[in-house]
Amino acid sequence: MLSSVPQQRSSSILSLPPNTISKASLSAFSSQLYHFNRKLIVKKNYQGFLINCALAKVKNSPSPNPDILVKERHKYFDEVIITVRAGDGGHGAILNLPSQSGSAKSVGIFDKARTKKKASYKRDFDGSLILPLGGHGGDVVIYADESKDTLLEFHKKSRYNAKRGGNVDAMGVFSSQTRSGLAAPVLRIPVPLGTVVKQKRGKLLADLAQPGDEVLVAKGGQGGISLLELPEHRRNKMMDLTTNILRDDNDKVLAVGQPGEEVSLQLILRVVADVGLVGLPNAGKSTLLAATTLAKPDIADYPFTTLMPNLGRLNGDPSLGAGQFSSAATLADLPGLIEGAHLGKGLGRNFLRHLRRTRLLVHVVDAAAEDPVQDYRTVKEELRMYNPEYLERPYIVVLNKIDIPEAMERLPNLTEEIWKIGCDVMELQNDVTSRREASHSTSDGDQIDIDSQEKKVKTIEEYQRPLAVIGVSVLKSIRINEMLKEIRAALRSCQ
Numbered sequence: 003m004l005s006s007v008p009q010q011r012s013s014s015i016l017s018l019p020p021n022t023i024s025k026a027s028l029s030a031f032s033s034q035l036y037h038f039n040r041k042l043i044v045k046k047n048y049q050g051f052l053i054n055c056a057l058a059k060v061k062n063s064p065s066p067n068p069d070i071l072v073k074e075r076h077k078y079f080d081e082v083i084i085t086v087r088a089g090d091g092g093h094g095a096i097l098n099l100p101s102q103s104g105s106a107k108s109v110g111i112f113d114k115a116r117t118k119k120k121a122s123y124k125r126d127f128d129g130s131l132i133l134p135l136g137g138h139g140g141d142v143v144i145y146a147d148e149s150k151d152t153l154l155e156f157h158k159k160s161r162y163n164a165k166r167g168g169n170v171d172a173m174g175v176f177s178s179q180t181r182s183g184l185a186a187p188v189l190r191i192p193v194p195l196g197t198v199v200k201q202k203r204g205k206l207l208a209d210l211a212q213p214g215d216e217v218l219v220a221k222g223g224q225g226g227i228s229l230l231e232l233p234e235h236r237r238n239k240m241m242d243l244t245t246n247i248l249r250d251d252n253d254k255v256l257a258v259g260q261p262g263e264e265v266s267l268q269l270i271l272r273v274v275a276d277v278g279l280v281g282l283p284n285a286g287k288s289t290l291l292a293a294t295t296l297a298k299p300d301i302a303d304y305p306f307t308t309l310m311p312n313l314g315r316l317n318g319d320p321s322l323g324a325g326q327f328s329s330a331a332t333l334a335d336l337p338g339l340i341e342g343a344h345l346g347k348g349l350g351r352n353f354l355r356h357l358r359r360t361r362l363l364v365h366v367v368d369a370a371a372e373d374p375v376q377d378y379r380t381v382k383e384e385l386r387m388y389n390p391e392y393l394e395r396p397y398i399v400v401l402n403k404i405d406i407p408e409a410m411e412r413l414p415n416l417t418e419e420i421w422k423i424g425c426d427v428m429e430l431q432n433d434v435t436s437r438r439e440a441s442h443s444t445s446d447g448d449q450i451d452i453d454s455q456e457k458k459v460k461t462i463e464e465y466q467r468p469l470a471v472i473g474v475s476v477l478k479s480i481r482i483n484e485m486l487k488e489i490r491a492a493l494r495s496c497q
């Protein structure tokens with residue numbers, strides 16, 4: 003009976019009389035549905051079981067082969083191409099002077115009235131009549147908005163059009179009441195802080211790193227101008243007074259509003275965060291973020307739950323409204339690195355660049371893993387291969403999951419071993435200074451040699467040691483406050 007349920011349409015509810023199914027068959031069926039990426043919701047009511055096969059979406063189960071994940075669609079969540087089009091200018095109008103309407107052909111009192119009307123027209127400094135213009139088309143501006151975290155919405159909607167300017171609203175007769183067309187509003191598109199805006203395969207337009215940063219990406223079209231249409235015999239006389247006279251039919255094109263600019267843009271998000279959490283998949287980075295901030299990242303016991311950097315703010319408080327964003331520090335949980343991430347394996351490479359704008363790195367290591375020290379080395383090595391500058395950044399090491407007895411037992415040894423990897427900053431500086439001194443006493447040729455020696459690839463042992471190594475359990479809230487204290491202290495030291 004149960005096997006027929008998958009053929010039910012979405013949102014179908016199946017009622018079964020009591021005692022027709024066992025708990026075991028339900029759980030087997032539920033796991034079957036999981037493979038269909040659907041969740042089974044079972045409620046028991048007085049008539050029996052109510053099975054709601056409402057096709058609630060569940061988290062995609064991961065592929066066991068990390069290589070396959072290289073082709074994950076989500077990999078490009080932080081990069082998107084959009085097309086924006088500014089609004090066209092509104093049209094001007096071809097206007098007649100009131101005398102052309104034929105209503106006042108007589109002389110005397112009407113002529114006087116006409117003369118009065120003429121005098122009330124607005125004129126430019128050179129005496130020519132100011133005729134109404136079509137409204138300016140809406141510009142398109144992209145701006146950094148603190149409340150935005152991802153570029154995902156641009157994957158759903160990739161085309162943005164600003165409104166066109168209003169036309170000159172005139173019934174063919176020019177009067178002092180004739181108004182210009184309304185300018186269209188600027189289309190403002192919010193993006194997360196840290197978004198780089200580039201022309202598609204073109205130059206960099208802006209790096210929107212600070213709140214309030216903005217860039218005009220497409221200019222709205224100019225509104226068309228209005229022209230006066232006059233009979234031949236009046237034209238020459240009027241042309242001495244104003245330039246806005248229709249000379250021949252070719253001039254009519256001037257009344258048409260200009261088209262707005264259309265551009266294709268590449269938006270690239272580089273997370274701006276004070277602290278970057280790095281570590282192998284499953285180390286507990288998302289759990290740490292959830293335990294210390296108000297962020298609600300996806301957490302599961304399979305790798306690559308995190309498909310995009312999650313941001314959390316220390317001291318964040320939703321009740322503070324916009325104030326929640328002005329917290330002491332922002333933490334970014336970056337998707338797990340794996341060996342070969344710098345070559346594009348796993349989800350790594352795309353995310354490694356997000357570390358660029360962090361001040362402090364927090365290495366999260368699963369202390370209950372088979373070889374935590376090797377895991378730590380792998381991550382350091384990946385960082386070094388991608389950008390050695392990342393290893394020069396201050397960092398602390400969090401040995402996580404010490405609620406597991408095995409991890410707790412190993413903690414002292416692990417801490418010691420982690421401390422051993424790297425050297426003191428003083429040692430490093432002395433080394434560089436002594437090399438520089440040596441270079442002064444030698445010829446230019448030697449100088450080049452020593453410079454290249456300095457540039458020679460350093461091993462991870464040659465970079466500085468962590469500022470702190472601390473054992474915690476972010477899941478069971480063991481020593482979280484101590485860890486936060488270390489993070490804050492480290493942040494202060496690298497302000």
Ligand SMILES: Nc1nc2c(ncn2[C@@H]2O[C@H](COP(=O)(O)OP(=O)(O)OP(=O)(O)O)[C@@H](O)[C@H]2O)c(=O)[nH]1
Nearest residue numbers: 283284285286287288289303306307308338476477
């Ligand atoms: N026992 C124990 N389990 C933990 C602890 N912290 C995290 N976990 C578990 O470890 C698993 C992975 O945690 P995540 O926070 O998703 O790990 P992650 O490093 O963000 O993983 P990716 O998203 O793959 O990068 C989950 O099942 C967590 O419940 C801890 O302190 N103790």
